Every structure is written in structure tokens, then in C-alpha cells.
Amino acid sequence: MRIVKLHTTGSTNDYLKALAKKQSLEEDTLVWALEQTNGRGQMGTKWSTEAGKNLTFSIFRKVQRVTIEEQFYVTMAASLAVKVVLQKLLIKNVSVKWPNDILSDKEKICGILIESVIKRGKLDAVILGVGLNVNQTDFGAVPRATSIKTRTGIHFNLEEILNMLLEQFYHYVKLLSQGKLDEIKEDYEANLFRKDKPSTFKGANGKFVGIIKGVTPHGKLMILEEDDILNEYDLKEVQLLF
Known part of the structure; x- marks a missing residue:
């Protein structure tokens, strides 16, 4: 995997999209920014974080086997990867608020934004953007936000958590490549916030x-x-x- 580490950028997803237009990205490419000034969530919402305290990164990956019709399985897989890491860090009551917010109890700890790259009518690649609250503890007027440090009282090394996330992402990439879509969907649904309530x-x-x-x-x-x-x-x- 190629890793590009930046001090500041507007949006890591936008940076990767611009990079993909300039270069032919055949290998997985990760862009990690210590400060993201124009982070985006679903439906144009903003993702604001304190510089150097959280993980804001995006991954460009060529897609194999997954079709345009199946692209939501990428969202499900990414959500589950984050959930697994948070549970390993002993974060309690982790769930997925549809479609791709990760909660601890009722507070948001991570947001995911996946954008598809379509070529010749087929899904060619995905850009997976992740904003994970790690060491930030003051969220001002942002409602229902939390972080790993808030939940555990422990200050974490960002790179260590990034490596944990990548390990889990590739576990789920393997499941996707093996066509185990039903397994991913069942796991995702089992962890849906407010399911059956x-x-x-x-x-x-x-x-x-x-x-x-x-x-x-x-x-x-x-x-x-x-x-x-x-x-x-x-x-x-x-x-x-x-």
C-alpha cells in the first residue's frame, strides 16, 4: 500500500479523487491528514475535528468482484471493520447507525463516507473515507459526539489505531473477494442501532x-x-x- 501523509488538506476523499485523475492508481493508496479543514459526511454534512487528535484518512482501492448493485456491501464491510477495532479497544455498546455512523451508546465516534469510481458503466474503484474520534475530548456544540479517549481515559497513538483498522479492512476485503456477501450483511444487520426496537x-x-x-x-x-x-x-x- 502506498501511504501519503499530509499535515493539512481540505478533504482526504477529494485529495484522492484529484490524485486518481492525475495518476493511474493501480495499487491501494491511503491519504492520511493530521488536519482536515473541509471533511464531509453523508448528504453534504461536515466532519470537524481538532488537528492532530483524530484519524482522518481515505483509501483508494480498485474493486474486484463487487458490482455497482453490490457497492453497499463495501459500506457494510467498512463499518464492521471499525466496529471490531473499537471493541478490541474495549469501547462499550458499539453499534452501526444506518447507513455508516459508528456509535458508542448513542454518541457518534466515527463516520464513514464511501464514494464510487465508475468507468464504462462498471464499478472500477472505491474511495473510503474515515473520520474516527481518537484523542479529542471537547466537541463544543456538536451534539452526541464522543471519542476513544473519552470512553477509555487513555491517550492513544494514532498510527497504532490506523494499523489496527487496516488489518480489519483487509480482513473484510478478503470476505468481499470471496463473495461472502450474506455473511457481511448478516453481521451488519446484527449490529444495527435500534434494530427490532x-x-x-x-x-x-x-x-x-x-x-x-x-x-x-x-x-x-x-x-x-x-x-x-x-x-x-x-x-x-x-x-x-x-
Whole structure:
């Protein structure tokens, strides 16, 4: 793996996208920034962190076997990799808030953003962006944020945690390459935040109560609603209120 370490950049995902346009990235490439000034989350949200205290990095990887229709399995695999590392660090009550926020109890400790590179109508590569709160303890007005240090009281070496994450990422890359998609999906669903619990959601027609039952292979959230009707929602169509 090629590693590019930066002091400051706007977004590691954007840096990698620009690099991929200039160069032919045939090997896995990781861009790690000590400070990210314009980090992005799902649907254009911002990811703000204190410089040098957290892990903000992106990985460019050519895709094998996974199709455009199956690309949500990459999101599921990445989420599970982060979950495993956090559990190894003795973080309690780790879960995945659909589609790809990692929580400890009800507080966000990590965000993942995956962008697809499509060529000739096929999935050619993915850019996996990770923002993991490690040693930051003051999040100001940011609601429901936490970090590894906040949870454990221990100051961690960023590179050690990065190596742990990479080890787990490649474990799940192996599962993807072996076509073990059902195994990944079952594991992901087993760790979904609020699964099988009555929850309140906000949709196009206002608030409603439902129960998360799982996800579709394309990444839509399956919610059991009134009259035992199972509906599927895309990211922009529903918001879990908690």
C-alpha cells in the first residue's frame, strides 16, 4: 500500500479523487491528514475535528468482484471493520447507525463516507473515507459526539489505531473477494442501532413510528410500520430520531 501523509488538506476523499485523475492508481493508496479543514459526511454534512487528535484518512482501492448493485456491501464491510477495532479497544455498546455512523451508546465516534469510481458503466474503484474520534475530548456544540479517549481515559497513538483498522479492512476485503456477501450483511444487520426496537422516524409526510428490521442488498433501510407493512427507505427519504 502506498501511504501519503499530509499535515493539512481540505478533504482526504477529494485529495484522492484529484490524485486518481492525475495518476493511474493501480495499487491501494491511503491519504492520511493530521488536519482536515473541509471533511464531509453523508448528504453534504461536515466532519470537524481538532488537528492532530483524530484519524482522518481515505483509501483508494480498485474493486474486484463487487458490482455497482453490490457497492453497499463495501459500506457494510467498512463499518464492521471499525466496529471490531473499537471493541478490541474495549469501547462499550458499539453499534452501526444506518447507513455508516459508528456509535458508542448513542454518541457518534466515527463516520464513514464511501464514494464510487465508475468507468464504462462498471464499478472500477472505491474511495473510503474515515473520520474516527481518537484523542479529542471537547466537541463544543456538536451534539452526541464522543471519542476513544473519552470512553477509555487513555491517550492513544494514532498510527497504532490506523494499523489496527487496516488489518480489519483487509480482513473484510478478503470476505468481499470471496463473495461472502450474506455473511457481511448478516453481521451488519446484527449490529444495527435500534434494530427490532420501536423507534421514531421523520419521513416525507412527517413523523412515524416503526421498527428497523434490516437493510436491502442495495442499502435501503427496511422498517416495519403499522399494519405489519415492511417499507424500504433510501438515505434521503427517512431520518431516525433518537
